[in-house]
Amino acid sequence: MERSKQKQMNQNENETDSVINGHFDGRMKIPGWSAGGAAGNPSTVPSSSVMESWREERTRSLEDNEMSLPSIAAAYTTILRGLGEDPQRQGLLKTPWRAATAMQFFTKGYQEKIIDVLNDAIFDEDHDEMVIVKDIDMFSMCEHHLVPIFGRVHIGYLPNKRVLGLSKLARIVEIYSRRLQVQERLTKQIAVAITEALQPAGVGVVIEATHMCMVMRGVQKMNSKTVTSTMLGVFREDPKTRDEFLTLIRS
């Protein structure tokens, strides 16, 4: 009784959560891509509802941006007044528009879909050693305080006959980081996207970031860094593979 109630609650929660950023909470699975994939074991992808659909609808377009710009700019004017500043002084005259455009840029990940970026750059290679792209600069926005997060992303995967163009890994990072994010979710989304695209034997993603919400306000700890990681597939099961990955990104 209890378990089915719990499941129902989860489902409801997931339904309300399954919007733009929380898309991976939705349960859409594409028929062609099974969870096991070429690797053949069910633990390639986490069994919870963390699957981002490739066929998701684009949630924002350039026209949407243009249409919403005036209202966002007006909101920024209100904010400037609310802080006690004079929106008419020379330095602040065009600030609402600049800030609105900047904010739209910081959330441009909502305009892009993985499938557009990756569709052509998957190649068949007979390579089954680890491929790592590290020190990818990442800039995101904290969804709780609307303050920047920035850091580095390290991605490694063990291909299974299919490799990805290297810059596409950085593009995946861009798409998911240019949103209102939580670092844990960002890490997982990147890992899941790579898994769905390539069905590799394993994926590892490590993000090390500084959160301005902790540095500029609140506890104000200047040198603190937050590290999150997601290991899927072989990286999760085999400690040696994981060790190799972690050593290579440290060096």
Added chain:
Amino acid sequence: MEYQKAAELNGLCNGKILTVDSKKVAVQHKNEISRKEAEDESRLPALEAAYTTILRGLGENTDRQGLLKTPLRAAKAMQFLTKGYHETIYDVLNDAIFDEDHEELVIVKDIDMFSLCEHHLVPFFGKVHIGYLPSKKVVGLSKLARIVEIYSRRLQVQERLTKQIAMAISEALQPVSVAVVIEAAHMCMVMRGVQKMNSRTVTSAMLGVFREDPKAREEFLALTKGAQ
């Protein structure tokens, strides 16, 4: 009316003559009006509503769990990041000026500074190095950092920030000279626009002897560069 005073507050350095020779008392410090805390509370709903509009305009769903209280948190965060409007130099400095017979350079360096770009409302942060040659009066060292805090926690332009800090110190202490150097990274350049990750902007304000005598300036710059 209120807005005008706030504008004066931040625009204090526009059109001022930079001189350390004037013996006038820091009268304008007393005239600075500070934004009261009760005002902050009363303005919160309007800020929250504005942030909700922004979130919706960006295409997000404001009812999802992670964003439910975000307008409130973002509004409070923004008020914290502009709390420099609350504070006046007069409150902070009034008690910590001491008579000391010291006429050598005093430097406080590597003061972490966080401010908001007034053009994009995006942070810029870096380090401030302050040096001054006292003229019989020294100031408590943390007060230099507090002056940085007051002026940096506002919507700022790095050039103006540097000047304001220099002017505040020169007016409070009437030292022989003041030097302020700020080295900062601007997120508006790093996260967007040209996207140059490693660029840094350096501004300096030299008043008095530091401006006229190259050797004094050299000494200050050498001491702030070393052991970084």
